Amino acid sequence: MNEKDFKRLIELHSDGLFRYLAKSMGDGEAAKDLLQECFLSLWNNREVVDSNKVKSYLFATAHNSMLKAIRHDKVVQSASFETRCVQPDLENSQLIDYLLQSLGEKMRQCLILKDWQGFSIKEIAQIMQMSEENVKINLFRARIKLKELKAKL
Numbered sequence: 001m002n003e004k005d006f007k008r009l010i011e012l013h014s015d016g017l018f019r020y021l022a023k024s025m026g027d028g029e030a031a032k033d034l035l036q037e038c039f040l041s042l043w044n045n046r047e048v049v050d051s052n053k054v055k056s057y058l059f060a061t062a063h064n065s066m067l068k069a070i071r072h073d074k075v076v077q078s079a080s081f082e083t084r085c086v087q088p089d090l091e092n093s094q095l096i097d098y099l100l101q102s103l104g105e106k107m108r109q110c111l112i113l114k115d116w117q118g119f120s121i122k123e124i125a126q127i128m129q130m131s132e133e134n135v136k137i138n139l140f141r142a143r144i145k146l147k148e149l150k151a152k153l
Contacts, residue, residue, distance in 0.1 A: 001046040010039055013058055016117055021062055023112050025069075026101060034065045041065075059119070060127040063109065099149050107142035110135050 001009075017038060021031035038061045042049060049057050100108050109128060113119045114135075121139075125132045 037065050038062045063127050103142050107138045110138040111142040
């Protein structure tokens, strides 16, 4: 991979990767930092990363970096959302963000990767380092919980 290919990959994947990180973390600035780390990791490992698996590599790196950042900073992602009051006139995007933050970490990650990023079950299993069956279970439970939470509003 040369610089031209790398720049093309940045243009191709940065938006989706940023949306995944920002939606997962709830913090745009932290998402930008992790996005840079992901592309730096890709550049540093450009000789060993299969060109057909760049997207999966980037999302797996993003997922692992995000978990590392959460552990390192001891961030409780849902804390800021627990203090907010949900009002009936919330915009759809605010409501979606609130509902997503109400889910457990694994359920939220699986749902975002599947429904927002369009990854297959197999790809999500590789990114999240879990079995395909666990991915399916997390997706099912996430969708059920979202329906229940939405019904309560």
